[in-house]
Structure formats: structure tokens, C-alpha cells
Amino acid sequence: MAKAPVRKQNNRTFIGLLVLVGVVGVGALGYVLTRPGEKALTVDPSIPAGTAEGYLLGRPDAPVQVMEFGDFECPGCGNFANVTEPDVRARLVNTGIVAFRFFDFPLSAHRNSWTAHVAASCAADQGKFWEMHDRIYAGQNEWGLTGSGEVTTNPIKVFRKYATEIGLDVKKWEDCLAAKPHEARIKANAAEGMRRQINGTPTFIIGNKMLPSDHVTGYDEFKRYVDEALAAATKSDSGKKATRTAPPRKGGAPEEK
Amino acid sequence: MTRRNIIAVLSLAGVFLATYLSLYKLGIIGSLACGTGQCEVVQTSQWATLVGAPVALWGVGFYLAMFAASVAGSFGHLTESRAISVALVVMSGWGVLFSGWLTYVEVVKIEAICRWCVASAILVLALFVLSIGEMKKDSRESRVEG
Numbered sequence: 001m002a003k004a005p006v007r008k009q010n011n012r013t014f015i016g017l018l019v020l021v022g023v024v025g026v027g028a029l030g031y032v033l034t035r036p037g038e039k040a041l042t043v044d045p046s047i048p049a050g051t052a053e054g055y056l057l058g059r060p061d062a063p064v065q066v067m068e069f070g071d072f073e074c075p076g077c078g079n080f081a082n083v084t085e086p087d088v089r090a091r092l093v094n095t096g097i098v099a100f101r102f103f104d105f106p107l108s109a110h111r112n113s114w115t116a117h118v119a120a121s122c123a124a125d126q127g128k129f130w131e132m133h134d135r136i137y138a139g140q141n142e143w144g145l146t147g148s149g150e151v152t153t154n155p156i157k158v159f160r161k162y163a164t165e166i167g168l169d170v171k172k173w174e175d176c177l178a179a180k181p182h183e184a185r186i187k188a189n190a191a192e193g194m195r196r197q198i199n200g201t202p203t204f205i206i207g208n209k210m211l212p213s214d215h216v217t218g219y220d221e222f223k224r225y226v227d228e229a230l231a232a233a234t235k236s237d238s239g240k241k242a243t244r245t246a247p248p249r250k251g252g253a254p255e256e257k
Numbered sequence: 258m259t260r261r262n263i264i265a266v267l268s269l270a271g272v273f274l275a276t277y278l279s280l281y282k283l284g285i286i287g288s289l290a291c292g293t294g295q296c297e298v299v300q301t302s303q304w305a306t307l308v309g310a311p312v313a314l315w316g317v318g319f320y321l322a323m324f325a326a327s328v329a330g331s332f333g334h335l336t337e338s339r340a341i342s343v344a345l346v347v348m349s350g351w352g353v354l355f356s357g358w359l360t361y362v363e364v365v366k367i368e369a370i371c372r373w374c375v376a377s378a379i380l381v382l383a384l385f386v387l388s389i390g391e392m393k394k395d396s397r398e399s400r401v402e403g
Contacts, residue, residue, distance in 0.1 A: 010258055010259065010262070011331075011332075013258055013262075014258060014259075014262040014265070014266070014331065017258075017262075017266045018265065018266060018269060018328075021266055021269045021270050021273075022269060024273075025269065025270065025272070025273030025276075026273075028273065028277070029273060029276060029277060029280070032277065032280070032286050032290075033280070033285070033286060083302065218300060220281070220282070220283075
């Protein structure tokens with residue numbers, strides 16, 4: 001006979017808990033949906049790049065120009081290259097929407113990074129910058145950082161293996177490593193990053209937005225900024241002119257494709 | 258509070274959790290609150306989509322089904338329904354298998370852990386344990402009545 005009031009009491013507690021979880025859940029979702037968007041610095045896309053030259057992927061006249069300032073030894077850059085970039089290439093670069101330029105930004109704290117940038121620039125001489133770029137990032141655990149420092153003090157040995165794997169003329173590539181003809185370009189790219197007040201890698205410039213890595217953590221987010229840049233380009237030029245973040249090239253070695 | 262009540266409350270929490278991950282995957286929110294930063298790695302991987310829809314969206318469906326069944330089984334004549342208990346065990350059992358597979362993929366294939374996915378896996382496991390307890394209780398009661 002005493003069961004009914006107990007059940008009633010239980011139901012009240014149950015409904016009260018459901019309401020509590022519902023209010024907290026709706027409140028939390030409401031917060032994430034309405035919080036202010038990620039902050040991005042607005043930069044002047046017409047800043048001349050001096051002699052800096054990014055490695056180009058895609059159509060140079062694509063409506064959205066994207067620059068990445070990356071460090072080959074940085075785990076965040078590796079994460080972007082291995083996880084997000086394949087989607088970016090397949091859906092945005094290969095479809096002609098985005099021109100993607102990689103700018104060297106080797107950080108001095110990373111002992112093997114400079115060598116990696118030189119190795120990639122020498123692969124560019126043989127038209128295989130992006131193959132080497134991908135291989136270097138995919139193999140970061142073989143030559144890059146661990147918890148206690150770099151895995152190896154002889155990264156060239158590892159990069160030589162990559163050069164063979166991607167089909168480079170290894171002798172020519174080694175000659176390039178010794179002659180270091182691209183150091184000026186790497187330095188210029190890094191200087192360009194400094195001039196743009198980049199203080200971490202990877203940093204992306206998409207249209208007129210400069211976005212540190214924590215603002216572009218996945219493809220969806222990357223695409224959102226591309227969509228914004230595309231909309232801005234379409235609006236301002238009625239689709240005739242492209243939004244350019246990188247200046248016209250000023251000679252030098254041909255850009256990678 | 259009965260076990261079904263607790264299942265309903267936990268399922269409702271799961272609905273919100275899975276909705277949060279779905280909103281990210283669908284591009285409606287820009288980033289996930291994830292201390293280690295590996296949630297995006299998991300959420301942008303090839304395993305985050307199943308049959309054309311985000312895995313998280315399937316999760317929303319799963320939790321909604323669990324919620325509906327447990328709420329229905331908490332009131333009126335269905336409070337004694339054994340079919341509800343069986344349905345809860347079957348659904349949560351499937352959820353445990355699926356979550357187990359996803360956790361395996363995170364650890365072995367993607368090599369990144371999404372804390373929200375782990376939270377969901379723990380939630381599903383709790384739902385399964387509660388559902389088993391509920392069914393055992395039904396079996397005991399039917400034996401006593403018999």
C-alpha cells in the first residue's frame with residue numbers, strides 16, 4: 001500500500017534529474033553554438049613578399065590563395081600534413097578553388113628542421129617537393145622530436161632513404177645538399193614569416209585571415225575559412241579577380257606543381 | 258530511482274555529448290574543447306564517418322533510442338515490460354561492441370584519443386551494465402511470480 005507514494009517520489013526525482021540534465025545539456029550546446037568565433041588577425045593581403053617564394057600546389061590563379069608557414073619538425077605541422085591536408089588537396093586544391101603555398105619556417109629550437117627544409121628544397125629541383133614534403137612529415141618519428149629530443153643526430157641518412165623511395169636522382173640530390181643553393185630561399189621564406197609576425201607553426205593565411213594552428217584544427221574549419229575567402233572574392237570582384245595573399249612571383253626557380 | 262530511470266538520465270546526457278561531436282563534424286561549430294588536441298585528429302579521420310553520416314550522428318540516434326525506450330519503460334503499464342528490458346540490453350550491447358571497435362581504431366589505427374569518445378564509450382558500458390541488471394531483475398521477479 002505504501003508503494004504508490006514511494007513511486008511518486010521516485011518519479012519526481014527522475015523527472016527532476018531529466019530536467020537538470022536537459023537544462024545543462026541545452027545550455028552547454030547553446031553556449032558552443034553562440035560563443036564568439038575564433039579570433040583571427042586581419043592582415044593586408046597585398047603585402048609584398050620580397051624574394052620569398054612558397055612552393056605552389058594547385059592553380060596559381062585559383063580564387064582563394066592560401067599560405068602555410070610550416071616547420072618540418074613541428075608535430076602540429078605533421079599532424080596537419082598527414083591528417084587534414086589530404087582532404088584539402090582532394091577537395092579544395094584539385095578542384096581549382098585553392099592555390100596552396102608552403103613557406104619554410106624552420107624553428108631554431110628544432111635541430112633537424114633546417115636539414116629537412118634543405119632536403120625538401122633540393123627535391124624541388126627535381127620537381128618532387130611535395131612528394132618529399134609528404135614523406136618527411138609522414139616519417140617525423142624517424143628523424144624528428146621525441147619526448148627527450150631528436151630521434152637522430154644524422155637526419156640526412158633518413159632523408160636519403162626518402163629520396164630513394166620517392167624516386168629522386170639521389171646523386172643530384174646529394175650534390176644539391178652539399179652546394180646548398182636554396183638556403184637563401186628558405187631564409188627569405190622564414191623572414192617573410194617573421195615580417196608577418198608569425199610566432200608559431202603551422203600558421204595559415206587564408207584570404208585575408210591569418211590563422212595560427214589552433215584555429216585550423218581540422219578540414220571542416222579550414223574549409224570554413226576558405227568559404228569565407230571565396231565569398232569575399234566573389235563579392236568584391238564578381239568572380240573576376242582572385243583574392244591574393246601572395247604576390248606575383250618575381251622569377252627564380254619555377255614553382256612546384 | 259529505478260535502473261531504467263538511470264538509463265534514461267545517462268542516455269539523455271549521451272544525446273548531448275553525441276550532438277556536440279556531430280555539430281563539430283558537420284562544421285557547425287569550429288573547434289572541440291579537447292585538452293590534448295587529439296579530438297580533431299579522431300574526428301577528421303576516415304573512421305569518423307559511417308555510411309555517409311558522421312559516426313557521432315549515429316551516436317545521437319543510438320542515445321535517443323535508448324532514451325525513448327527507457328523513458329517509455331519508466332511509466333505506466335510498460336514499467337513491468339520485459340520487452341523493454343530486452344531491447345535495452347540488445348541496443349546497449351550493440352553500442353558496447355561498436356564503441357569497443359571505435360576505441361580500438363583510435364588506439365591502433367589513428368593513434369590518437371578523443372576524450373569525448375572515451376566518455377561516450379564509458380557511458381555506453383554503464384548503460385549496458387545497467388540494462389543487464391534490469392533484465393536479471395525481471396528474470397528474478399518472473400521466477401518468484403511463477
